[in-house]
Amino acid sequence: MSKRVALEASHAVAEAVKMADADVIAAYPITPQTHIPERLAEMVANGELRASYIPVESEHSALSACLGAASIGARTFTTTAGQGLELMHEVVYAASSMRYPVVMVICNRALSAPLSVWGDHSDIMACRDTGWIQVFCENNQEAFDLTLWAFRVAEDSSVLFPVMVNLDGFTLSHVIEPVLLPEQSEVDSFLPKFKYPFALTPDRPMTHGAFGPPEIYSEAKVAQEVAFRKSGEVILKGWREFGDIFGRYYSPVELYKAEGAKTLLLTMGSLGTTAKMVIDEKRARGEDVGHISLRLWRPFPFKEFRQAMKGVETLIVFDRSISFGMGGAVYAELRSALYDEEERPKIVSIIGGLGGRDVSVEDFEYMIDRGREVAEGGTGRMLETVGIRGEMVGTKG
Amino acid sequence: MAQKKLKTAYDFTWRDMEVGNIITEAGNASLRRTGDWRSERPVVDMAKCKKCGLCWLYCPDGAIEMLDDGYYEPDLYYCKGCGICASECPANAITMVAEEEI
Numbered sequence: 001m002s003k004r005v006a007l008e009a010s011h012a013v014a015e016a017v018k019m020a021d022a023d024v025i026a027a028y029p030i031t032p033q034t035h036i037p038e039r040l041a042e043m044v045a046n047g048e049l050r051a052s053y054i055p056v057e058s059e060h061s062a063l064s065a066c067l068g069a070a071s072i073g074a075r076t077f078t079t080t081a082g083q084g085l086e087l088m089h090e091v092v093y094a095a096s097s098m099r100y101p102v103v104m105v106i107c108n109r110a111l112s113a114p115l116s117v118w119g120d121h122s123d124i125m126a127c128r129d130t131g132w133i134q135v136f137c138e139n140n141q142e143a144f145d146l147t148l149w150a151f152r153v154a155e156d157s158s159v160l161f162p163v164m165v166n167l168d169g170f171t172l173s174h175v176i177e178p179v180l181l182p183e184q185s186e187v188d189s190f191l192p193k194f195k196y197p198f199a200l201t202p203d204r205p206m207t208h209g210a211f212g213p214p215e216i217y218s219e220a221k222v223a224q225e226v227a228f229r230k231s232g233e234v235i236l237k238g239w240r241e242f243g244d245i246f247g248r249y250y251s252p253v254e255l256y257k258a259e260g261a262k263t264l265l266l267t268m269g270s271l272g273t274t275a276k277m278v279i280d281e282k283r284a285r286g287e288d289v290g291h292i293s294l295r296l297w298r299p300f301p302f303k304e305f306r307q308a309m310k311g312v313e314t315l316i317v318f319d320r321s322i323s324f325g326m327g328g329a330v331y332a333e334l335r336s337a338l339y340d341e342e343e344r345p346k347i348v349s350i351i352g353g354l355g356g357r358d359v360s361v362e363d364f365e366y367m368i369d370r371g372r373e374v375a376e377g378g379t380g381r382m383l384e385t386v387g388i389r390g391e392m393v394g395t396k397g
Numbered sequence: 398m399a400q401k402k403l404k405t406a407y408d409f410t411w412r413d414m415e416v417g418n419i420i421t422e423a424g425n426a427s428l429r430r431t432g433d434w435r436s437e438r439p440v441v442d443m444a445k446c447k448k449c450g451l452c453w454l455y456c457p458d459g460a461i462e463m464l465d466d467g468y469y470e471p472d473l474y475y476c477k478g479c480g481i482c483a484s485e486c487p488a489n490a491i492t493m494v495a496e497e498e499i
Contacts, residue, residue, distance in 0.1 A: 097418075098417045098418075099416050099417035100417070160416055160417070198415075198416065198417065198419050204423075205423035205424070206419055206420060206421045206422075207419065207420035207423075208417065208419055210418065210420050212418060213406065215405075215406040215407060216406040216409060216414075218411075219406075219409055219410060219411040219413075219414055220411075220414055220418050222411040223411040226411070227416070
């Protein structure tokens with residue numbers, strides 16, 4: 001039996017790490033992620049969780065320590081945000097290329113400058129290409145569920161890739177909501193002990209992290225890409241089995257009131273909840289609009305996304321970061337994913353919620369209306385920043 | 398005895414890559430000629446050598462061998478030509494010589 005408790009999303013993550021019985025946690029506190037390592041350090045200090053908590057001197061060290069721990073087969077966890085993820089960046093690539101199944105929760109935060117501790121998706125979009133499995137959470141329950149699920153997928157012997165679980169800084173990380181906490185026995189049946197087939201041990205010496213000269217580097221990278229794409233099967237299996245045990249099912253692409261909808265609004269992360277409120281209102285008024293959420297960002301769910309676009313005339317993509325000189329990163333990728341489709345929607349790009357700027361119900365309503373207006377005008381392309389003061393010029397893509 | 402032909406990088410397709418490019422065969426560097434990019438080699442003047450063994454101790458690659466008579470000699474199969482032995486030798490018995498001058 002699950003018990004229903006009020007938990008801050010950050011603490012829900014800590015509960016998941018505890019129930020996953022992590023062996024090593026190495027993290028450096030940074031706003032808005034602080035409550036996660038704080039709670040985990042407390043759990044280790046008071047004996048609730050038997051793990052090594054390594055109070056490292058930086059995020060670069062945090063992930064490096066996790067790599068070392070993972071190399072001997074430890075279940076490892078770290079967490080960071082914004083600038084911290086940037087400082088980690090070098091090791092982020094090493095983790096996935098060396099195939100260490102570290103789980104990292106990112107409380108998404110804007111990047112300097114100007115200095116901002118508030119939320120947007122600039123940090124994670126700078127990590128798109130790092131070869132980590134990347135998922136987004138919309139609420140506290142998902143923060144708990146996906147953290148638990150992340151260990152299961154990462155450590156699967158046919159996957160062995162690290163996983164980033166994204167939750168929006170403050171608008172999710174600091175929110176208190178009811179969360180269903182499962183029984184330990186249920187967690188144990190979902191998450192087996194980590195058995196790393198290449199664990200370093202003096203009994204079986206081997207080399208991790210050898211260098212790769214030009215005559216082997218390409219083969220190494222192609223092998224990584226093929227294996228990474230193949231992890232999609234275990235991702236789906238993990239969600240099916242999670243649903244069978246805990247009763248909550250997840251998908252790479254999630255639709256809300258999308259049945260017969262001609263227009264879909266796409267968001268990632270916690271603002272989906274606000275967007276759905278607007279969909280409810282518009283549906284009640286008889287408008288054929290729905291919502292689509294990208295739960296899985298990497299590996300990109302081509303099949304599921306293209307399937308969801310069947311019959312859709314207009315897709316409005318809401319980006320929470322700017323790829324400078326390009327526009328919305330998510331928009332650009334979705335447009336590319338549909339390029340070879342014979343029937344494809346017009347795609348409109350809207351950017352917003354940068355550096356913690358509130359995105360209101362009215363803003364989402366505007367996005368849908370404006371998106372449809374632009375699409376009806378014949379061109380699907382537009383780059384607009386919702387709520388920006390002053391007319392936007394010089395940003396046509 | 399005929400030696401088994403060593404695999405080179407060109408024998409590997411991407412399918413042959415181990416997970417995470419891990420090398421599961423321990424110590425296989427000893428099978429490979431790792432000193433072939435050396436630009437200078439240590440040349441020992443045995444007349445000056447006092448058999449103190451400091452070159453053997455300091456060599457970062459374990460590429461100095463002790464001979465049966467107690468003298469020391471660099472193993473050019475592995476030596477990278479860093480020159481630490483020449484720098485450390487208290488008898489100045491080791492000189493670094495450019496490979497093209499050999």
